[in-house]
Amino acid sequence: MKVKHTSALELTKTLVKEDSSWIQLHRSKIEDRMIDIAGGTGLDNSAGLNPIEAPDTIKEQTDDTNQTSYTPLLIAASKGIVEIVDNMIEVYPQGIEHTSSNEQNILHVAISHRKIEIFQRMKKMKTIMTCRLASRIDKKGYTILHHVADTKNYDGGHQPGPAFQLQEELKWFKRVQNIIPSHYVMHRDIEKHQTAEELFKETHSKLLENAQKWIKGTSQSCSAVAVGVATVVFAAAYTVPGGNDDTGHPVFLHSPFFLFFTIMNVLSLASSLTSVVMFLSILCSPFEYENFRISLPRKLTLGFTLLFFSVTTTMLSFAASILIIIHFKKTSWTSTLIYTAAFLPVSVFALMQFPLYKAFSSTLRALTRKFTPHYLLTAIQSKE
Template sequence: MKKAYILAKRYEWEEFGKFFRENKELLDKEIDLHKSTAFHYAAHSGRPSMYKEMLEMVDDPIGIQHVLRLQDDMGNTPLHEVAFVGEVEMTDHILKYNDDDESEQFEPLLFMKNNLGETPVYRAAALGKTKLLQHFVCVLNIDLSPHFHRNDSMSILHTAVIDQFFGTALWLLKTYGDQLADLEDDNGLTTLQLLATMPSTFRSQTQMGAFKNFIYPSKSLPTSIHLEFQQQALLPKYQDYQFYQDEEPIKRREDLESGEKGINQWSHPYQGNHSAFFWLWYSMWKAMAKEWKGIEKLWRKKEMHKLAEELVRLLAEKDKSWQQTSIATDRTVSMGKKKDQASEKQEEKSKDQQKHAEKPAYTPLLMAACNGILEIVEVIIRFHPQSIEHVSDDEQNILYMAVKHRQLEVYRLLKKLKMVRRLAGKIDKLGNTVLHYTAEFQGGHQPGYALQLQEELHWFERIEKRLPYHYTIHYNKEDNKTAKQLFQEKHNDLLREARNWIKETAQSCSAVAVLVATVVFAAAYTVPGGTDDNGLPRFLHHPIFLVFTIMDVVSLASSLASVVMFLSILTSPCEMWDFRSSLPRKLMAGFACLFFSMATTMMSFSATVLINIKLEKNKWTSTLTYSAAFFPVSIFAMMQFPLYVAMRGCLRSTLKRLKKITPRYIRNLLKRSKRKKIWDI
């Protein structure tokens, strides 16, 4: 069977069929090490006529029933392989033999399971073959209920969601929603809870570059066509893998093996009347997607996001899990307890029990809040506004989840709904306020330890402002500490790293600033062009000489200012709360002065060159000179740009302080006349 194996791997299906026409006795023999037969391989050929011909080569009625039930080492029959490809016509050819009289003594083909307990129908759903599923249900009138589960209790809907075939999942949910929506897997997760653990399938948790963020949304389109593009500006509506079409079967098999699908192979996704501008816009993006893989990937990603959002909308509407809430017991503020040896041992035992205790089962709303999936949180609150006050078994609410896992957008949503103060006025089972959960360092998003610590301090301060004042002096049960004490203890390692990082950075930058100051100071006494007999510069009244003088003075002043800033950092004690605003503000000012001094130094250098070689009248040469001079400055700016972006929080805090000292009547004049509705999510 070596020749048949090689022909199949080369996709030479004409020769493959010819080989078995000449060797019919080998049709039920194993071709490879995985016990696959000719019918397993022929399922991937994309040629229903050849498959039908191979089936007709088996003359014995009992023999054909036996051949169609041969399983490979994974337990897959030829029908399982056909379901893998999604071939409707091949499926009909196989199932035609399932109705013969001889098949009554065998197990029905549609109910044969592989090693995972998957029937061919289940396998078709797991691989996103929606057309084949529709054929099973609508044409063959097959009841999908017996195919809902496999051996590990994973439902057909769970599998489609895990494999991210959201188009198939939508069809299943719309067809069998009442039976599938509330099913749970082995971990006790419903489909909505499963989606709440998949943040990468939603836009709010997908990191993109500046260009992708620019072309992804459709809100910037003209108003007249905004509604038409709002849901499908770049994507086909409910487009999924089953809608891919190929002109050549061999090409489809190659794409299937490599996992690639070209956007030029998509069937036309729109039915209905649309404007001419719409068709032009769609055609433009389709043409660009053919040429640039990045646009095609973004298109596919946005398609996945839209399908996932639609799936969430259907599931959230039927979700009732939020109704099963615990009672948040009212607890008074604790001022701490004195410890003796017996109580310490008892506390250690209780801590060990808590560590080994099972985590409470959270609702989809709380799980989505943990992972920052704003789409799920918003939809559930829109359908069920009361769910925002749901309390878990450990007496924690949605605010606890957002604070514990540093989900700023979820917190902002709660703040917009005016619910933060209400939700913050609770103490959970362990005696922790919501402020205690800011102590757990989850890893920062900013570059540099100092800026990560600043981010943590901002987060602590943000929550502290919304907490009832007397809760800040509350001692928890587990550690017998206030939130601030626990925060400082848990962030000691980060503080140590932040000190080292900011001092090393300040020391390196101050050395560079001193070097720049030395150069520009020496340049002030080396006049370009020399002096005359009276000691005056020869180009005193030349415009470029004026540029040189101003830039040299500004560069010297900026470099010395940056030296002062960096020295103030080096001499600072670097206490934890200094990283809140003081130290980052000094670092930002030092960077800004250093960058400005380097830029003005290069401008004075360019002016000197132009004076000495007298090229001021040649515009092209002057432009090239300035461009060459600013090349190192540009590199410095690009390398330090992430730090400038990260320190924009310092600028925001400065603006907030200015806002506080601004009279109220002026602030009211600057506010918008129309405010958004609070609960209009």
């Protein structure tokens, strides 16, 4: 695979030097404009089109060749092939400003197809170039923010649940909004006369409905599990392993396993009840678009993390109680059996929920990053 990848890169560099498609497409666009002028003024035109019907015919051809009119640079951007984009920009820097027949540049294409790697490369370019690309409006009157709202090229994203898919789209909308001129937020397209935000809410209404149902069902299921865990560990606190002596003190009070059992039991009870509070706060939320960008995914992440922690500490508490009962009479095979029985449910639970927890990781990183010294120092300096 490495050899094939290296060979493909070498072939790409060779083909890029021979590519002239962007020049040819530029010439064809000039010819189209000349035909438009000829049709509008009644002059003869070489294409043999009726002067009255010429503009409509050309418009239909343009709409039908949306993908075929893309240059290799725009095709590479739509597929997210970073190596080809980098090589083409290096060889033909002027090609980056070229547009398709629909007046879409590389930034329009990358944003429409949700190719964040290409978007980040364009964003890191010189400020003037980024502003020029971001300020472009295509033939439909779409800004780059409208292309975020348009789901024509949206394939559902890479997140496991509708709530995190919607969060991904909302973050993408906010990320693109940060690089466009501020007055473009109120710009309306030609076809529906909608702003980008209005178009986004219209095209993502079904995803919002699915996200609401999914997060409600997930929160209810998880809260029921958390309540069950809390009930078990609460009952275990009053039925300590080994029982009590005549004075009412636990028999194995001075055993290290009893201390470990107590600590795990308290942690399990605290984390399970806290997760219940988090899930209940989700069910009481308004479930609007803005809530799905930060608030609801963060609450779900914290609640699920606490639930997983409570299940883990419950099983550790169970293992400690078994070790207390058999005390020093245990053998090596009994210890192995106990450890296996303790960690098997936790391991199965972790493996089954790994795709969902992977989606939580980005939210967890964003949450923990706010408590790092670097973030706090930056926040203080910005306020000053």
